[in-house]
Amino acid sequence: MDTRDLRGRVEGSKDAFLEELKEFLRMSSVSAREGDDADFRGCAEWVRQKLEEAGAEARLMETQGHPVVYAEIGEGDRTLLSYGHYDVQPPEPLEQWESNPFEPTVRGGSLFARGVADDKGDVMSRIQALRLYREEVGPLPFKLKFFIEGEEEVGSPNLAPFVRANGELLRADACLWEGSMKDEAGRPMVFCGTKGMAYVELRARGASHDLHSMYGGIAPNPAWRLVQALRTIKDENGEITVDGLMELAEPPSEGDLEALKNIPFDDAALRESWGVDHLDRNLTGEAALREYLLKPTANIAGIHSGYAGPGSKTIVPSEAYVKMDFRLVKGQSPGPVVALIREHLEKRGFDDVEVVDLHGVEAAKTPVDSPVVRTAIEAWEGVGAEAVVYPTVGGSGPTSLIATELGIPTIMTGAVANAGSRIHAPNESVKLDDYFEAISYFAGFFGRFAS
Amino acid sequence: MDTRDLRGRVEGSKDAFLEELKEFLRMSSVSAREGDDADFRGCAEWVRQKLEEAGAEARLMETQGHPVVYAEIGEGDRTLLSYGHYDVQPPEPLEQWESNPFEPTVRGGSLFARGVADDKGDVMSRIQALRLYREEVGPLPFKLKFFIEGEEEVGSPNLAPFVRANGELLRADACLWEGSMKDEAGRPMVFCGTKGMAYVELRARGASHDLHSMYGGIAPNPAWRLVQALRTIKDENGEITVDGLMELAEPPSEGDLEALKNIPFDDAALRESWGVDHLDRNLTGEAALREYLLKPTANIAGIHSGYAGPGSKTIVPSEAYVKMDFRLVKGQSPGPVVALIREHLEKRGFDDVEVVDLHGVEAAKTPVDSPVVRTAIEAWEGVGAEAVVYPTVGGSGPTSLIATELGIPTIMTGAVANAGSRIHAPNESVKLDDYFEAISYFAGFFGRFAS
Structure with missing residues (x-):
């Protein structure tokens, strides 16, 4: 187990990390739109290339819809599967954006762009973490599999056949689903279900x-x-x-x-963050x-x-x-x-x-006392943060394909986004500090996972 | 009373009548749109000019919104006021139109364009009737006042102050409000209220x-x-x-x-004309x-x-x-x-x-046994049609300004439109024969009104 703190190294590479993320965000991979196929493929190909640059063997795998980017790297007894998506929600209503949703813009320490919080920031933080780990620590002591789809925002219509046809390829001891977020008080959240x-x-x-x-x-x-x-x-x-x-x-x-x-x-x-004076049905606490x-x-x-x-x-x-x-x-x-x-x-x-x-x-659940939950909590401690464990999250995703059908304990961790990120809404953003921290976090998680 | 049948004369001028109507329809006078003021004024000016060509003294009268076209012609003891509007509903949804809403198109004996049924066809039929009457019969034996506004489709927001400020100018023995229509069986309808x-x-x-x-x-x-x-x-x-x-x-x-x-x-x-198998609340008869x-x-x-x-x-x-x-x-x-x-x-x-x-x-009503209703029925008989008298109509208009505030018996008659005209909807149309008949009808009405 190498739990070296890589935050200093991240500090020195911020500009490069930011520029690479912006490049990703400029590609308007809106899966709800018809007929963007060439653009879409370009975005998938870009992600594949970034994984190659980080040292993984990466390829596009075809589906009935947009391709999945799949990559593998590392050797060892244990296997970690990482899921994310490179597609984004439609940006409408456009008139409510303060800057172009596909021209990433920094304002007040935050980066604004469609998809930056859901899920491109998260995807890139993991790829950068891998690169960093290999450059600073050495070869990965476990097998890491990346699995990045392009249809999450339209309900992943082609993911089930893909997972079912590739059960062996995706086999792993645990799965990190797409990222979670920080709560209103800035605490990272770890989700055990959807x-x-x-x-x-x-x-x-x-x-x-x-x-x-x-x-x-x-x-x-x-x-x-x-x-x-x-x-x-x-x-x-x-x-x-x-x-x-x-x-x-x-x-x-x-x-x-x-x-x-x-x-x-x-x-x-x-x-307060929603600008309302009550919740639905006056619910509280x-x-x-x-x-x-x-x-x-x-x-x-x-x-x-x-x-x-x-x-x-x-x-x-x-x-x-x-x-x-x-x-x-x-x-x-x-x-x-x-x-x-x-x-x-x-x-x-x-x-x-x-x-x-x-x-x-389908809904999916991983028990809150699973080992992968423990690793996630410890990795947060490694960057000085105290995680909060949620039995499930209000949102949905095709996690049951992995958690239930393949029987792989599946959680969401890593917190590029925050409670004010306006995911799915105009002026989606992340804090730059959270993005850089996520890179350190995932590198630390990788260090702990093999043991 | 000269009730000469002018249908033969209309027959010989169809092409000219049609071209003049098309010219009117090409002007996209959508009152719900902001900032069309120059176009709007052009449309009002065009109507004014047509009234001048028909022999009337015509002018634009300013309001807080689009101008009213006002015109007078004829001498005699009695006075008839004619109300119409030169503005139209928005054409949206555009994709449901089979031809450009502002490029009038003849298909199957009907003329398709936004506003042809509501109310430009009606306005033009009265102006042509006046021209015809003067050419074929002679000077009008009563005073005819035209009063054509440009904001009916947005609820006539400036009409009330206009009418209240010009009560003397508009004084009349009866008022013909904008046109009615033909029912499913082709019978002209006379409406006595809104x-x-x-x-x-x-x-x-x-x-x-x-x-x-x-x-x-x-x-x-x-x-x-x-x-x-x-x-x-x-x-x-x-x-x-x-x-x-x-x-x-x-x-x-x-x-x-x-x-x-x-x-x-x-x-x-x-x-059947609506393509439904029941009316609201299963109402019948x-x-x-x-x-x-x-x-x-x-x-x-x-x-x-x-x-x-x-x-x-x-x-x-x-x-x-x-x-x-x-x-x-x-x-x-x-x-x-x-x-x-x-x-x-x-x-x-x-x-x-x-x-x-x-x-x-406001709602408005003129008694169904008023003299002007009788004249309308007889004028329909003059062109071989049997009118049906309605105590009121389902639609609304600012008729109460004339009928109630000025106390002028006010009806709707003249039937350029028909039950399938799709007023306010895509593919608005009128039958060409109905348009030409309306010209004869109004000429006949003028002949009967003086007596």
Whole structure:
């Protein structure tokens, strides 16, 4: 075990590290957009080359969608798998960005760009950590496998077949999923699970074309129809009321509930960072934390119908749709959840409301007392930080493919992002200090992992 | 009274009439757009010039917004006021148009363009009728006043001060409001009133920026907030439930109810033209007709929040808004209605939902047995058509300024548009034959009006 502190060496290479990260961020790898294939491949190829430069054997592996970047390096008894993604969320609404989302800009010690917090900063910090370790310490005393996909932000539609076809290649003793983040107080968070998700679009249709709203009293209005359907999905208190949905949820383990008690959840700071005076349903303290980490959600990510321009247009819209993500806990598989939503709406006469299953992902859990969790905590101590362990995270990812299907303990650690990083939103950013620290952190993690 | 049939003369001038109408339609006078002032003025000036060419003394009269075109011609004891508008609705969504909305195109005997049915075809048919009458019959035996505004499609915000400042100028024995239309069976409709309207935007706000939807269980979601507010505005059966709103409505008169019986309302044809298998709330027959003509509405003209693009984006939106037009009947003034909506929402804890009063207009009624209604019916007989008299129309307009404030009996007649004209929607059109007939019709109306 070599746990040498490499922070001094990182200090001397900041400019180079920053320039290389900016290069990565300039590539607008938005996976939700159609027809960017050449750009996308260029971004994947760039990542592959960086892994080669760090000493790994790296290649692009084809999928039905964007390619996976795969790389291997090191020898030893143990194997560590590192997962990340090189794609990013769409940057819209563009007018809310203070600088071009694809021209990384430093302001007040932070770097602003789409994807810098989710997940390009994290991906690059690991690659730089590898390079640093090899230059300063020597050959890696374990096998490290990188596995970087390009479709995480659209729900990883081609990852399952890829993982299932490459189970042997991906075999490992532990997996570091994409990075975590620092909490409001600057403490790094280690996550031991992810929520599942069922992403659906509900669509309602009225007349074959927009009508003059003089017909508002007699024409079917698809916007009203969606409102009527939505009112059966949550009650007037904001509680989810889809028949059978909550009953599927497995209750949290004792370890999960214990871990929850050690999480310093500051809902006042959260409200302040969001600029709101209350949380949903006026939740506070531990009740809010349980809701956030251990309960399912029924979120409206978008609802659209009719005229959106300035002034007033008097029409009955011809169509309406709502995009909803249901974040799920263990026991709630996305397929059955979508079936429940359909049955629920049909039973109430909404068989005209189309339920489009856009994608789903399973929830996943690694026990909070696993060895890899211990290594993550010790590596944080190595850079002078005290980590907080979360039984799970509010977000989702295809971790169940690794954690459940391949049976590899899987956690999220490394904290390039912070609570104010605005991931998925305009003005996404990371603190430069956090980025440089993450490089030291991962190098230290590598030093501890082999033993 | 000269009721000479001028249809033969119209027949010989079709090409010229069509070209002149197309010229009018090419001017994209969208009043909902900002900063089109020079274009707008050009359109108003064009109309003024056409009125001059038809022999009238015409001028532009300034308002706080777009100018009114005013013209006078003829001498006699009686005075007829003609109201129309040269502005049009926005053409969006553009991708649903089969031809450019501002490049008028003839297909299958119909002319397609934004504004052709509402209201440019109507405006031009009256000007051509005047020219025709003077060329074929002689000087007008009564005073005809034209009064053509440029802000009808944004709710005529500057018309009230204009009318109030020019009451003497506009004085008349009767007023022909903008044109009516033909019903599904091709019968011209004569309307004796308009509904009022309160157009509001409800706005809800969440965090100061879009959040990752991992926070979907605890972050305030403005889209859900609007859905919760909307569920108090209509019940699950689609009935309006705003406290006190329905109680304000004056009941229809005996004459109105009698007129209703003579209206050949074909809800099956309406459903077919709209491509729907039922009307709102499964209304049929006379119940649907009463709802359409004599009851208020609470229509969603647009609702928008969060991600609208392709694929799935996982956010909690930061803001949401819904555009609603409430069509009102006599007794429901828009100011008090907006106040009721605010009180209703506040009483239910929705004081965070902003109610923006975008504009309002009063309902107006002229008795169905007024002399001008009789003249309209006889003029239709003069071109071989049987008119159907409606006590009111589902749509709104600032008719109360003339009908109520100036006390001038005001009706809508002349039928350039038809039930399939898609007014306010993509592929707006009129039948060419209806346009040419309207020219004969108005010439005949002028001949009858003096007596």
